[in-house]
Amino acid sequence: MADLNNLLTPLFLNEKEIRKIIELMFFSYRDFTSGPDKILEKLNFGRAHHRVIYFVGKKNNLTIKELLSILKITKQSLSRVLNQLVKEKYIILSTGEDKRTKKLSLSKKGQDLEKKLSDIQIAKIYNVIKKFEEIDINGFKKVLFEMIDHDNQKKFDEIN
Amino acid sequence: MADLNNLLTPLFLNEKEIRKIIELMFFSYRDFTSGPDKILEKLNFGRAHHRVIYFVGKKNNLTIKELLSILKITKQSLSRVLNQLVKEKYIILSTGEDKRTKKLSLSKKGQDLEKKLSDIQIAKIYNVIKKFEEIDINGFKKVLFEMIDHDNQKKFDEIN
């Protein structure tokens, strides 16, 4: 691995500064997910349920295959979580035009939970970014986007 | 929850833009951890082992209590992971001046693994931030820091 501490390296690129970013990622992600986690716990759900509800809420009539390609988990892993959400009527299944496929959408109950969970994260982000200038927020978004692997950047662009 | 989509809200603060940040956090954190995960798998270790090695490497002679206060997991959860790392001689235990405490440090083997794992993340971050101007990186770091809960911001400052 390259020596990142040579004299030619600008201050903000040296290893110590980069290690701070590693820690910022760890701490911020943990606190970012902690809010919804508490609500999910009461429902005997986990973070995986949130993700499913989030992305189904984002794009109605998502198929299982599309959802799997976003979440990048196995269908066996998704199955447990999704079956619970369907059984408890947060998510509604219907058949696609291609009759092999299933379309997922949120029920009213599902929409309510989605909003409740996402509102916590939205409020947290809102309260953070309102403190900053647009230039900082743009830096934040641009750098975060570049932290994503190329294939997943495409996935992000697809859904946005 | 407040309506975030009223006309007074600047463009970068509206709900759609904030939801993009939610997704950026999800995708970037997943890709950020995927590199080390592959190496850890070969050693029959997980992400929890990486965290322990990372923070012990960062501050030599860390006590169990200090480590727990960073990781915010129970001692029972830490115990399983830490015992493995000690048994396989990645981490060395010694007794503190207060003889109730134990001090944790990395062996040579532990240092080598720490470097191997962290170098992946350091390289990833390095390759990202070298593309940007310092102003963007500062925005990134400032906003990420603000995403951390107050108590954990203090924790971050303590260790840095």
Added chain:
DNA sequence: ATAATTAAGTCAATATGGCTGACCTAAATA
């Protein structure tokens, strides 16, 4: 028309990483 592929589902086993509760020892401190 038949063969191959695709979307989805299911069963079983395994690993990892959290948690709670209960209980213990030894050392430091009040």
Added chain:
DNA sequence: TATTTAGGTCAGCCATATTGACTTAATTAT
């Protein structure tokens, strides 16, 4: 001397992920 603190341990539970093997039904290619 009593209490608190640091650390350890046993047991059980739950959530989330994995791999592998196999099935069904529908679509597409030959």
